[in-house]
Amino acid sequence: MNKEELQIYFDELKKELNGKIDDAQLMKELNTYLNEYRVTPEAAKRGIKRKYGADGSSSFLTADTLSKKVSDLKGTEMNVDITAKAIFVDKKQITVRGTPKTIVSGILGDETGTAPFTIWEGDSVELEKGAVYVFKNAYTKLWNEKVQINLGSRGKVEKAEGVRVDVPERTLTAESTEIKIGDIREGVGNITVTGRIMTVEQRNITVKGEPKTVYSGLIADDTGKIQYSAWNDYSLKAGETICVKNAYIRAWKGIPQLNLGDKCEVSRVDDSFGEIDVAVSKKTIADLIKVGGGLDISVTGTVVDLRTGSGLIWRCPDCNRSVLNGECTTHGRVEPIPDLRMKLILDDGTGAISAVVNRQDTERLTGITLAAAEGLAKARGDSEVVAREIAGLIIMKKMTVTGNVLSDDYGPMMIVNEAKVEAVNVHAEAEELYNELEAAL
Template sequence: MIGIVMLSKIANIDAARQGLDLKVKVLSLNKKTIKNDRGETTYFYGIIGDDTGTVSFTAWSFPAAVKSGDVVEIKNCYSSLYNGKIRIYVDSRSQVVLKPDEYLEVKRTVELVKLRDLSLTTPYVSVIGRISGIKEKNYDSDRGSKIVYQGFIEDETAKVRISSFGKPLKDGEIVRVENARVSQYNGYMGISIGENSSIDNVQAQIEVGSRPIFIAEIKSPIGGVTITGFAVSVGQGSRIFTKCSICKKILEDGKCKDHPRAPVYLDIFGYFLLSDGTGSLTCYLNKDSFLPYIKMDTEEFKSQAFSMNPNMLIKKNILGKCLSVTGDLRLRDDKITMNASSIKEADADSVKDIEKTIQEEFQ
């Protein structure tokens, strides 16, 4: 007599369990390689779901034939708590079987989150925030033409990009967005509003401005955050160059091939390593963040640009200083960095706090 395999439902997994058998749809699938002293370790992670809900998973191996959107049966996996939430683990004892001819309707569980907590491991979320910087573009598809609204949404924890396909967004509105899709574009975190999303104006108090965060708390490339720490090193690749005012491309001969009549401007590039006692972060600067910090206006920069040594200038004003750096975090080559929008010297209390944190770290 052949035994009947009893499949578990995601909604019923409320504790650490062994020997689970699931039939699920793969909603997102990511691969990551970590280098350490013992070599390289590759693992897979993402979201799976069934008709009762969704859950994050980690797999130490995964069939190459399985793609996002496929239905699979996972045999002999297990569950455990990770950061206070249930997570499914697939190891060498597990078996993943592709079910190419099967369809599975997934019940999406959408959680209201702060923008600081956005992550690709939670592909659909609800958020509340203030809209700003909206620009409209026409988007053509097989279903016709739509207006795409692109800009930013911010709450008291972060500021990220937002895109809405066909559903209007207006500057200054405070909205609740239900069932928004979390994404990353060009290394920046954002959310997008599609056909299954909803937007409602709400009455809420959104405190924006400086959003302090420790480097160790960084989970994803969010924007509009402030990190205070010591500049412990300065890169040697600093330079001054000419850019096109329209496409922002660096120009080799002082003229943009795509926009030959567009005005050009001078910019400065540099980077430094910021340490706050909990970790370190590479910060990139340009003229908009660096010149106000050293109290140099644009005209003075233009007149002195080609006689100054940018490496020495940045090193003199940055190295060893305790700085509060505000900007957007960005994912570059599996490493999060910061594009600084403003730099200022930290106040005395912040300096003491950072020094104390660093001393405790090395005790």
């Protein structure tokens, strides 16, 4: 997007933000969202307004901390104290920008409502389910129009000794909504899903010194598949069809997961799906933006850009993360090993998605091998020349990519398992476009 086009959205945002960000920073933010992350203008505006607070909330960008009930949260607070009960708690390891990190997530509730939370510095945090805590200096965001509570490096959590919080019981069975697996998205709750169990696994873990068993796998219907997890043993078996009532959805990196909680009802039903193809789910990018992510997704679109970090890169020999100047964020100074990849921006007319393509497919699609890339970089004295060569070969090609789609504040991103260039019949596509235009006149 050129400067003149950026100026239109700049003017809109400047008026709404009302001096909460200077002009140079606002233009930089817009350029990052629209030209680097390739999100839609509406998504860019939402992201910037969330970050800098365009709704006039008095709790945004202030040194004073406010105390709020869960139902009063707007999703724009930057310094807020929340006293609530831990209804659900989960501690896990994730990787953020190549660095391992421990986070604590779950659901908080008070007498006014519930909301999901994430503690981003969770190494020394131990929360007890059912206990009441004060989240100090928290900030909130909106995801799929639902408030999420976050605790960063400036925040802390303290147990609220002697404080009682009564969370209203949820009305479940009467309001459970039946939904197809292909329509599931992050944030929906109290749903009924019917599907065939494709796989069953169980893991033995230790939670607060007590052994626990987690049951998980894949469940599918004629519209798609989804991962499920359960803390109770429902004696699930691969191949049987079940109806799950009062389930809820949580997401990991934007990929929805079906959770069978304590109040879930599971029954066996007759299988009416016939043959289920669980290999690949064909979707538009608009579908992915709406849902948030998914497993084994196939998307076809045009390569419109090659992002920074493409071409010849270097990886840590121990953890395989990309390194810069021989420095791994986890293992420090290392002797890196070379690799080849593409970070594409794919556009299908309904939206754009980032897609990371591995060495094998990069070599096959471009004809540039890793050895050739190393030789070219050495001969030119510039490793960026490899990315430029790849860009000339791949941009504006029509491509189908398949893989798992993750999602964050900048939109969906696919980790590609398979990629292929599609043959384009220019005459047929021009004829189709002409017919569409003629029909619209």
